[in-house]
Amino acid sequence: MDLTLATNEVDGATIIAVGGEIDVYTAPKLRDKITELVADGVYDIIVDMEAVEFLDSTGLGVLVGGLKKVRAHDGSLELICTQDRLLKIFRITGLAKVFVIHDSADGALAGR
Numbered sequence: 519m520d521l522t523l524a525t526n527e528v529d530g531a532t533i534i535a536v537g538g539e540i541d542v543y544t545a546p547k548l549r550d551k552i553t554e555l556v557a558d559g560v561y562d563i564i565v566d567m568e569a570v571e572f573l574d575s576t577g578l579g580v581l582v583g584g585l586k587k588v589r590a591h592d593g594s595l596e597l598i599c600t601q602d603r604l605l606k607i608f609r610i611t612g613l614a615k616v617f618v619i620h621d622s623a624d625g626a627l628a629g630r
Contacts, residue, residue, distance in 0.1 A: 537569035540577030561593025
């Protein structure tokens with residue numbers, strides 16, 4: 519399974535719509551996209567995970583690394599995720615307390 523990435527700017531935030539599997543093989547593609555955005559001065563990132571079918575520890579590491587990159591510039595990296603199997607991973611790892619997780623793009627963009 520491959521990883522698809524599509525970026526879109528909405529209300530000053532950049533949304534990365536992720537599809538497929540985020541695993542040891544595909545996670546570098548997401549890491550490179552986040553690194554590229556931060557290098558271009560984008561520090562307000564929303565990762566839309568609604569089309570993600572699988573997430574492993576490498577994928578979690580990329581998300582945490584991305585969060586550290588944007589926080590170094592007083593930015594934010596938030597998630598859109600409603601899938602129970604993915605939310606369970608965030609709860610078990612304690613990352614549900616680290617990331618702001620929204621249930622929709624509208625919710626993620628509210629108050630910006």
